[in-house]
Amino acid sequence: xKSVVGAALxxxxxxxxxxxxxxxxxxxxxxxxxxxWQYDDDTxxxxxxxxxxxxxxxxxxxxxxxxxxxxxxxxxxxDRSTYFLTTKVPSTKFASSAYAKTTEALEEDLSLLGVxxxxxxxxxxxxxSCKTTQEQWRALEDFxxxxxxxxxxxxxxxxxxxxxxxxxxxxxxxxNQIEYHVGMGLDPTGIRSYHDANGIITQAYSPLxxxxxxxxxxxxxxxxxxxxxxxxxxxxxxWLIDNGVPLTTKTDKQSHMQEDLAIFADVLADDExxxxxxxxxxxxxxxxxxxxxxxxxxxxxACTSDEQSALSDPQNVGTKANTCGTSSYNxxxxxxNHDKFNDCFxxxxxISATCAECYAATGEYGAKNCKADCILxxxxxxxxxxxxxxxxxxxxCTGFSSGTAQPCEEMTx
Numbered sequence: 001x002k003s004v005v006g007a008a009l010x011x012x013x014x015x016x017x018x019x020x021x022x023x024x025x026x027x028x029x030x031x032x033x034x035x036x037w038q039y040d041d042d043t044x045x046x047x048x049x050x051x052x053x054x055x056x057x058x059x060x061x062x063x064x065x066x067x068x069x070x071x072x073x074x075x076x077x078x079d080r081s082t083y084f085l086t087t088k089v090p091s092t093k094f095a096s097s098a099y100a101k102t103t104e105a106l107e108e109d110l111s112l113l114g115v116x117x118x119x120x121x122x123x124x125x126x127x128x129s130c131k132t133t134q135e136q137w138r139a140l141e142d143f144x145x146x147x148x149x150x151x152x153x154x155x156x157x158x159x160x161x162x163x164x165x166x167x168x169x170x171x172x173x174x175x176n177q178i179e180y181h182v183g184m185g186l187d188p189t190g191i192r193s194y195h196d197a198n199g200i201i202t203q204a205y206s207p208l209x210x211x212x213x214x215x216x217x218x219x220x221x222x223x224x225x226x227x228x229x230x231x232x233x234x235x236x237x238x239w240l241i242d243n244g245v246p247l248t249t250k251t252d253k254q255s256h257m258q259e260d261l262a263i264f265a266d267v268l269a270d271d272e273x274x275x276x277x278x279x280x281x282x283x284x285x286x287x288x289x290x291x292x293x294x295x296x297x298x299x300x301x302a303c304t305s306d307e308q309s310a311l312s313d314p315q316n317v318g319t320k321a322n323t324c325g326t327s328s329y330n331x332x333x334x335x336x337n338h339d340k341f342n343d344c345f346x347x348x349x350x351i352s353a354t355c356a357e358c359y360a361a362t363g364e365y366g367a368k369n370c371k372a373d374c375i376l377x378x379x380x381x382x383x384x385x386x387x388x389x390x391x392x393x394x395x396x397c398t399g400f401s402s403g404t405a406q407p408c409e410e411m412t413x
Contacts, residue, residue, distance in 0.1 A: 016055050016261045021246050023174040024199040027151045029120065030084050031241060032260065033058035035205065035250040041070030047252040048074025052083060054257045060248045061113075062088035062124055063105050068112035076114060086120040086248075087113065088155060091127045091136065098127065098135035106143045121149040122177060125289045126161040137165045137173075144171060153177070153201075156287040159194060173200055178286040180204035180245060182215055182236050182276050191286045204247040207237050212282040220279060228266045231259065238263045239276045 020028040034051040036044045036059070044067040048059055052074070061071045068087065075083065089105040092098045106121065121140060127133045140152045153175035154161070162173070176195060180188070180202060187193045195202045208215045215221055221232035230238065240247045241263060249260050268276070 016264055018055075018057060018261070018264060019241075021201055021244070023120075023151045023153075023201060024172060025151055025174060027119065027174070029151075029175075029201070029246065030058040031246040032056070032237075032263075033060040033084070033086060033246070033248040034257070035060045035248040036067055036071055037062070037065055037250060039065070039067050039070070039252070041067050041073075043067075043252055044070035045074040049077075050252070050254055051257055052078050054254055055261050056257065057082065058084040058086070060086045062090075062122075063109055064088075064090045064124065068109060072112055072114040080115065084119045085113070085115065086122065087118050088122040088124040089136075089140075091123065091125045092132060093128065095129060095131035095135055098132045099139045102136045102139035103143070106139065106148070110148065117148050117150065119150045120153060120175065121151075122153045122155045122175070123157075125156040125287075126154075126158065126164075130164040130167075133161060133164050134168045137169055141169070141171045151175070155205075156289045158287055158290040159189075159191065161289075162194070162198075172198070175201040175203050177203040177205055177248070179206045179210075179284050179288075180240065180247075180286060181207050181209050181282075181284060182221065182239050183209065183279050183282045184284045184286075185280070186243065186277055188284070188286050189290070202245050204240050204245050206284070207240055207247045207249060208233055209282045209284060214282045218281075220275065224268070224272045224275070227269075227272075230263070230266075234259060234263050235268075235276075238266075238268055239273065242268050242273055243277075 018030045018032060020030055023029055034047065034056045036047065039047060044061070044065075048071050051059065059071065059075065061068055075085070087109050089102055089109065092101045102123075109118065109121070110116065121143060123136050123140060127136060140149070143149055144152045151174040152171060153173045155177040157173070157176050157178075165173075176191070178191065180192075181204065192202050194200075215236040216231070216233045218232060221235040224230075225232050225235035228235070228238075237247060237249065237260065251257055251260070
């Protein structure tokens with residue numbers, strides 16, 4: 001992958017050696033890309049062409065940006081081997097049609113972009129049910145096997161999303177593109193450590209936050225930047241690079257593109273990086289898709305033996321849920337991702353770790369306390385993991401999205 005493209009076409013081209021990150025299948029991906037969100041076709045075409053002329057070698061777009069035709073025009077005239085291309089397909093609603101609709105969107109991406117393959121294809125966000133998510137990933141695996149994508153990955157995926165596709169996948173996602181920036185810490189919600197442990201690259205969108213000026217003109221980033229002749233925005237982006245996180249940025253102005261590429265001219269000092277590592281502003285979360293209905297984060301200390309005993313007593317179920325254990329709740333499996341929490345939490349808040357426990361406690365399969373589940377936004381979730389009886393019906397409850405009972409197999413979150 002060449003670092004500078006079309007250098008003879010426009011003045012102001014920076015001779016920058018953009019570093020690569022190696023994906024889990026050996027593909028080399030440039031650490032910075034030009035994003036195209038919210039651009040119309042004409043703006044996208046001009047921005048992509050200018051970016052490649054200025055020194056960028058990685059372009060990021062998506063099916064639901066509705067500008068891939070413009071991106072394709074901007075790419076035309078450049079040798080295909082000189083740039084890395086990432087695009088995405090949207091999530092789908094129904095499992096029965098997820099594979100077909102995703103395959104259709106994948107082919108549409110290639111057609112609109114005017115290319116035979118993309119370097120990285122992502123699913124833009126998790127679907128509302130595990131089966132749908134699995135079917136979408138199966139479509140990407142087949143697309144990858146056909147040589148139409150050099151690598152495949154996801155965007156906005158939560159821990160539960162990975163747990164879901166792990167049940168059926170044959171190819172591990174190469175990357176998860178999430179919101180990530182200074183102020184969120186080194187391991188927001190545990191997603192970064194999960195990625196690292198499983199060979200999945202973390203890629204950052206919104207590297208400067210979402211409309212907050214803290215990472216552009218704030219005292220911390222501008223103060224550090226002065227020592228490197230960087231702006232606050234450059235400092236914020238360099239923090240990602242020094243943490244091994246590739247990023248996607250966005251601009252249609254050449255001066256800003258040059259500034260973005262200039263972050264590779266220097267590195268942060270250890271003390272500077274430490275200050276940025278521990279900053280808590282601005283706040284952010286890795287994915288808008290990880291709503292309270294999907295992941296309930298419980299931060300607390302370890303359970304004592306007495307607390308574990310108390311929590312296993314049906315009379316005390318759920319009473320100490322917020323005093324011990326650390327976990328994220330998985331809507332797809334009806335379990336808690338953290339073993340320690342699962343052990344001490346047992347069957348609390350009316351959601352059992354297993355269908356057998358659910359039945360033993362209540363005589364019913366699925367969600368064993370519909371009222372409690374609805375209050376927590378978890379109605380239906382326990383039922384998704386149950387297979388016996390095959391068409392167990394959950395009674396109508398307040399907060400159930402459809403307002404009517406449905407067979408477990410048809411329930412979606």
